[in-house]
Amino acid sequence: MNRPLTLILVTIILASCGEEHALKEETLWFSQENRAWIEADAIRQPFLMTDDNGITQSYSMNFNTSYFNKGWSSFLGINTHMTHTEYSYIDFRSTFRTSFSFSLTAGSMPERGDVVYAELNQVGFQYDLQNRTLVSIDSPYGTRSKTITDEGYEENDPIGSTVEILDSLLLGDKKYQNVLHFCFNDFRESWYEYTPTDIYIAKGIGLIKYTAHIGLSTTRK
Amino acid sequence: MKRVLLLLLSTLALGSCRCDDPILIDMGPIPDSILALVPYQDGQVYQFRHSAGKVITYAAHRALHEEYFDCERCCKFLYKYQVNQTALVPDYPVFTLNVQLSNPDSSRLEFSAWMGQRGFNLSMNQDDGNPVDRIDSAWIGEQWHKDVLRIRNSNYFGFSRDSIYADTLYYNYQSGILKIVMSNGEYFQIHE
Numbered sequence: 001m002n003r004p005l006t007l008i009l010v011t012i013i014l015a016s017c018g019e020e021h022a023l024k025e026e027t028l029w030f031s032q033e034n035r036a037w038i039e040a041d042a043i044r045q046p047f048l049m050t051d052d053n054g055i056t057q058s059y060s061m062n063f064n065t066s067y068f069n070k071g072w073s074s075f076l077g078i079n080t081h082m083t084h085t086e087y088s089y090i091d092f093r094s095t096f097r098t099s100f101s102f103s104l105t106a107g108s109m110p111e112r113g114d115v116v117y118a119e120l121n122q123v124g125f126q127y128d129l130q131n132r133t134l135v136s137i138d139s140p141y142g143t144r145s146k147t148i149t150d151e152g153y154e155e156n157d158p159i160g161s162t163v164e165i166l167d168s169l170l171l172g173d174k175k176y177q178n179v180l181h182f183c184f185n186d187f188r189e190s191w192y193e194y195t196p197t198d199i200y201i202a203k204g205i206g207l208i209k210y211t212a213h214i215g216l217s218t219t220r221k
Numbered sequence: 222m223k224r225v226l227l228l229l230l231s232t233l234a235l236g237s238c239r240c241d242d243p244i245l246i247d248m249g250p251i252p253d254s255i256l257a258l259v260p261y262q263d264g265q266v267y268q269f270r271h272s273a274g275k276v277i278t279y280a281a282h283r284a285l286h287e288e289y290f291d292c293e294r295c296c297k298f299l300y301k302y303q304v305n306q307t308a309l310v311p312d313y314p315v316f317t318l319n320v321q322l323s324n325p326d327s328s329r330l331e332f333s334a335w336m337g338q339r340g341f342n343l344s345m346n347q348d349d350g351n352p353v354d355r356i357d358s359a360w361i362g363e364q365w366h367k368d369v370l371r372i373r374n375s376n377y378f379g380f381s382r383d384s385i386y387a388d389t390l391y392y393n394y395q396s397g398i399l400k401i402v403m404s405n406g407e408y409f410q411i412h413e
Contacts, residue, residue: 046384048384048385051314053271053274053275054271054272054273054274054275054407055271055273055275055315055407056385056403056405056407057385058383058385058386060383093383094383095316095337095383095386095403096314096315096316096337097316097337098314194313194314212314216314
């Protein structure tokens with residue numbers, strides 16, 4: 001008689017933990033190597049960019065936040081596993097209302113490392129820094145994404161866009177190290193003249209260059 | 222008896238919270254003479270040249286709509302007035318130029334221009350916070366323009382942390398926006 005009672009009591013106690021506690025808790029942090037993509041002081045500073053026609057605009061930070069995303073799994077109403085995933089976000093607006101946002105989410109499993117998300121004028125991409133995989137693209141013309149499984153990423157619709165990390169990039173007299181280069185190649189039939197096609201983001205610096213479909217480049221001063 | 226009295230008092234108290242319907246005051250149409258202060262025609266295109274040489278074409282979208290103004294609660298009057306809004310939309314990734322006229326009450330005309338997050342008040346009949354110079358004539362965009370208003374941005378309305386913003390506006394009633402000088406010295410001027 002005592003055993004069922006004990007079991008019920010334990011179940012009630014565990015269930016009463018609600019969303020706050022679980023049998024196992026885990027905190028996922030950015031890897032030390034990737035932290036500088038979003039946490040360097042320079043990232044938050046205002047900056048200037050000039051296009052090929054000599055027209056200059058300033059970019060100012062509009063919003064930034066950092067917190068831990070809570071996620072959990074449960075069995076029979078009991079939270080068995082809870083994760084706190086580190087997340088950081090920043091966005092900018094320019095004189096001419098160009099918008100740029102950038103975020104980093106800590107990796108949640110070996111198959112999924114820290115993921116950056118960057119978006120310029122509504123064209124965005126998600127990239128797994130550890131697995132060097134373009135996870136998804138997001139644009140006004142459509143979205144494409146891969147699914148994460150125990151074996152790694154599975155492609156749903158083939159993504160034509162690419163991401164590469166350049167060791168360095170020379171812009172004028174400035175040399176940037178570790179540059180993320182996104183090349184947008186999907187939904188071409190829907191683009192307009194100024195759809196962003198190439199976005200360059202330097203580690204620890206932020207947005208350094210972008211190019212529009214028409215060929216116009218805008219470069220950090 | 223007490224209950225009836227209490228009920229009566231409560232009803233009276235609650236009834237006193239009701240507001241009478243406000244009296245609608247229609248400010249009527251914005252006079253043509255005022256509309257003419259903004260020379261842009263809907264559907265027309267206008268050009269501005271950046272100081273570095275790029276010529277940008279803007280399509281004018283001009284429309285009239287009505288808005289209402291009242292106080293927060295139990296207003297005696299509800300004002301209905303017209304807003305005449307012009308947006309010059311560029312064919313290049315720079316800001317849209319907006320000019321707006323409205324007549325929210327009989328004593329004042331609201332006349333403003335804004336681009337990006339900075340605006341200029343063009344109403345000359347009130348202390349609007351924008352330092353204004355009146356210039357007899359100014360050479361802008363390869364020709365002389367008469368009766369030019371030069372308005373410095375005092376961030377009277379709009380707010381931004383942009384380090385580059387529209388700092389000075391040159392305007393006249395014949396040609397509209399003549400020149401916008403940015404805070405870094407670059408400018409956009411009328412190209413005719």
